[in-house]
Amino acid sequence: MMLLLTFACSPGDPLAGCDLGVSPTTIDGVVGQIDALPEPSVACFLASLERPLQATAAFSATSTQPAGERDPRVFLVLDDLVVTTIVSGEHADRLELGERHDASRSVKAEIDLALTDPDPFVDVREGEGTRCAVCHAGEEEVEEGRFASRALRPHVEQIAPIGDGALEHLACVGENARCDRLRGLYGFGRVEEAELGPGFDLLF
DSSP states (O other): OEEOOBOOOOTTOTTTTOOOOOOOOSHHHHHHHHHHSSSOSHHHHHHHSOSSEEEEEEOBTTSSSOBOSSSOEEEEEETTEEEEEOSSSTTTTEEEEEEEOSSSEEEEEEEETTSSSOOTTTTTEETTEEGGGGTSOSOEEEETTEEEEEOEEOOGGGEEOTTHHHHHHHHOOSOOHHHHHHHHHHTBSOEEEOOOOSSOEEOO
């Protein structure tokens, strides 16, 4: 499915100047792009990405980004980098990142944009590794402070049509963070259905 919903930014708009038209393909690239944004927010980061944007949506009640039918979890496929986000809920200020390390594993990181100075590799740490290891098996340190583990994709029955979020975007009334995130995702050019894999295990 291909979607094209474009809206101009007005003066005072929280997404003004966010449309950089650039998609980072590494975790370090995401950090650099966020630093270049006029407003370090998830909505502004989404608006900054190059279009057409490849994305998959999924219901994910048990993940670290819980998501329901109205606001599913969105997987943004940026070449060898997958960025996941949600538009509402407790963790909606977070970007979860997985940069492909080899055929079946990705390096995990997280950026919490509610923090003043987020560090993608420190924020995800837990104990001797990362909290991602709870679901992503085979975790090992591949560089100092950077851990790779199995890459996962949703089951078919968890997949939601990426176009459904565009309808939520159009239905948004007023100015709030959820509507800003939906507009950042759908309001700056085409969003196309993407497929995760190959080599990605299924979420259990």
